[in-house]
Amino acid sequence: MSDTWDLRWISADGTEINVENPGEYTIVSAERSLPGQFEQTQNTTESGSWVEPPQVNQDGDRSVVTIVATHGRFEVEIEGLNIEVQSDNSVPPPPLMPLMMPLTAMSPSLIEDEPESTPNSATASNAAKPATTCTQCGHLGQPDDRFCAQCGTAL
Numbered sequence: 001m002s003d004t005w006d007l008r009w010i011s012a013d014g015t016e017i018n019v020e021n022p023g024e025y026t027i028v029s030a031e032r033s034l035p036g037q038f039e040q041t042q043n044t045t046e047s048g049s050w051v052e053p054p055q056v057n058q059d060g061d062r063s064v065v066t067i068v069a070t071h072g073r074f075e076v077e078i079e080g081l082n083i084e085v086q087s088d089n090s091v092p093p094p095p096l097m098p099l100m101m102p103l104t105a106m107s108p109s110l111i112e113d114e115p116e117s118t119p120n121s122a123t124a125s126n127a128a129k130p131a132t133t134c135t136q137c138g139h140l141g142q143p144d145d146r147f148c149a150q151c152g153t154a155l
């Protein structure tokens with residue numbers, strides 16, 4: 001809540017100045033009561049919410065309020081009943097922290113199991129021996145096959 005940051009003061013020339021921040025707006029009003037008359041001016045600026053208490057610099061009849069709000073920096077100059085607002089949006093609003101969602105690491109458990117090489121333990125020592133091709137049907141048999149598994153021809 002920025003209610004406690006609302007400002008009210010009376011400038012050197014007797015102008016009562018109010019600066020408040022109801023919601024998204026900065027409202028500056030200046031009022032002056034003279035004998036027999038009452039004058040008031042008001043300026044509403046869509047400043048966003050104040051992010052820090054406004055600073056007031058008074059220089060004689062002239063007051064300058066510096067406001068830092070979510071829509072940028074604003075300077076309000078009040079002199080008598082004249083209110084001028086200048087915005088300096090080159091000052092970026094406070095950054096909104098982006099939601100940083102860490103990427104879920106791929107589970108290493110998904111690596112496929114290498115099929116175990118399955119050398120026939122009986123022929124492992126003969127691994128260098130070329131496979132036997134049947135002379136009759138061309139069936140490719142094991143090196144130690146004595147008969148063709150396809151057609152039964154003795155190899």
Ligand SMILES: [Zn+2]
Nearest residue numbers: 134137148151
């Ligand atoms: Zn054969």
